[in-house]
Amino acid sequence: MIEPARIQSADIEPFDVVDLIHTKRDGGSLSTAQVNWMIDAYTRGYIADEQMAAMTMAIFLKGMERSEIRDLTLAMVDSGERLDFSRLRAADGSVKPTTDKHSTGGVGDKITLPLAPLVASFGVAVPQLSGRGLGHTGGTLDKLESIPGWRAHLSNEEFYSQLDSVGAVVCAAGAKLAPADGKLYALRDITGTVEAIPLIASSIMSKKIAEGTAALVLDVKFGSGAFMQDPARSRELAEAMVRLGTDAGVSTVALLTNMNVPLGLAIGNANEVRESVEVLAGGGPADVVELTLALATEMLALAGQPDADVAAALKDGRAMDTWRAMISAQGGDPDAAMPAPKESHVVTAERSGILVRQDALPFGVAAWRLGAGRARQQDPVQHGSGIDLHAKPGDTVTAGQPLFTLHTDEPARFERALEAVAGAFAIGDPGDEVSTGGPLIAGRVTA
Numbered sequence: 001m002i003e004p005a006r007i008q009s010a011d012i013e014p015f016d017v018v019d020l021i022h023t024k025r026d027g028g029s030l031s032t033a034q035v036n037w038m039i040d041a042y043t044r045g046y047i048a049d050e051q052m053a054a055m056t057m058a059i060f061l062k063g064m065e066r067s068e069i070r071d072l073t074l075a076m077v078d079s080g081e082r083l084d085f086s087r088l089r090a091a092d093g094s095v096k097p098t099t100d101k102h103s104t105g106g107v108g109d110k111i112t113l114p115l116a117p118l119v120a121s122f123g124v125a126v127p128q129l130s131g132r133g134l135g136h137t138g139g140t141l142d143k144l145e146s147i148p149g150w151r152a153h154l155s156n157e158e159f160y161s162q163l164d165s166v167g168a169v170v171c172a173a174g175a176k177l178a179p180a181d182g183k184l185y186a187l188r189d190i191t192g193t194v195e196a197i198p199l200i201a202s203s204i205m206s207k208k209i210a211e212g213t214a215a216l217v218l219d220v221k222f223g224s225g226a227f228m229q230d231p232a233r234s235r236e237l238a239e240a241m242v243r244l245g246t247d248a249g250v251s252t253v254a255l256l257t258n259m260n261v262p263l264g265l266a267i268g269n270a271n272e273v274r275e276s277v278e279v280l281a282g283g284g285p286a287d288v289v290e291l292t293l294a295l296a297t298e299m300l301a302l303a304g305q306p307d308a309d310v311a312a313a314l315k316d317g318r319a320m321d322t323w324r325a326m327i328s329a330q331g332g333d334p335d336a337a338m339p340a341p342k343e344s345h346v347v348t349a350e351r352s353g354i355l356v357r358q359d360a361l362p363f364g365v366a367a368w369r370l371g372a373g374r375a376r377q378q379d380p381v382q383h384g385s386g387i388d389l390h391a392k393p394g395d396t397v398t399a400g401q402p403l404f405t406l407h408t409d410e411p412a413r414f415e416r417a418l419e420a421v422a423g424a425f426a427i428g429d430p431g432d433e434v435s436t437g438g439p440l441i442a443g444r445v446t447a
């Protein structure tokens with residue numbers, strides 16, 4: 001007979017993963033202890049990928065209760081290190097407020113670039129740990145790497161020191177931050193289980209909670225170029241994330257924003273940096289400026305500055321000064337010439353009228369096929385590749401006028417990019433409905 005003391009041995013796992021899979025498969029819920037064990041056992045390799053794949057599919061099909069989503073998020077936070085910004089000091093000696101933004105990603109979404117220096121120009125620290133693009137949505141690090149010399153990887157000491165001196169840092173998240181999420185996300189990516197709200201919400205929020213920001217503004221997108229097309233589902237995701245942030249002590253607000261039409265006029269890497277610099281210089285496309293100002297206002301309100309005049313900081317050069325300091329601190333030359341594409345192809349209007357449609361997803365796919373994005377995490381991107389739009393929905397166009405220009409280093413890529421955008425735009429007559437899917441900012445979610 002086995003003695004009870006032996007059963008309690010540290011070598012014996014407290015749960016059986018197959019039991020947990022059965023529980024989820026049959027619509028039951030997991031306890032805090034079960035979720036904690038599952039994430040720890042998966043991170044250390046005790047639970048095999050195929051078992052976790054079955055679990056994520058069960059979660060995808062059956063969902064999770066609120067308490068399970070919270071437990072999953074906190075278990076992923078606990079799988080790695082947690083940053084702490086309490087040593088950062090404001091000019092008056094008080095703890096410097098920290099505030100961050102996360103976007104669920106879209107086509108032409110370069111908002112982090114003008115936003116981080118704009119918010120930091122008000123004396124608030126913006127620790128922006130960002131990622132690379134995969135598929136049709138671009139990655140902030142890929143865009144910034146267009147700037148000659150700019151470095152995405154910083155040590156923790158460099159990160160803290162730049163937050164102290166400049167206020168804004170946009171850099172790659174270290175592998176020690178929520179490592180369970182890194183492993184789980186890679187598995188979800190190849191098992192058709194990415195689009196489950198409990199898994200997306202816990203994945204995003206575990207990294208943000210581990211990052212240590214005191215406040216967070218989420219830009220949750222919906223529409224053809226977004227991760228979630230349906231506005232109701234994107235609201236559900238926003239509500240889950242706001243709840244997770246608030247419960248973990250991070251002041252969290254979400255804006256629901258429309259991604260049916262590309263954001264701004266530039267889709268790519270170097271061209272998106274150029275457009276961001278235009279915004280920092282007080283110009284730029286109206287939609288990019290509107291979203292930058294809205295998100296900056298929310299971030300500063302959470303950081304204790306509800307009346308900050310963010311538009312003034314774009315006009316008077318304060319945000320631009322912080323941008324230049326932020327780029328230089330990471331080895332970049334803010335005045336360097338940006339990479340140019342080797343080849344360009346202009347698409348012109350076949351007739352005069354009103355541009356009534358410009359569908360985000362096909363333009364994102366086309367930019368990706370031109371080389372601006374990557375199909376596998378390890379692939380390089382072409383920094384000069386992408387698309388410059390010359391008209392937006394609602395604009396009057398005349399026959400022969402350039403509608404958009406495709407850029408690439410490899411002209412063989414034009415054909416598949418043109419295939420992607422065929423039928424993605426339309427010219428109508430004055431009075432025809434312009435299809436944009438509604439206003440840019442469609443809602444706000446608070447705790």
Ligand code: URA
Binds near residue numbers: 185204
């Ligand atoms: N981004 C993340 O970090 N995780 C997800 O699950 C989806 C998008």
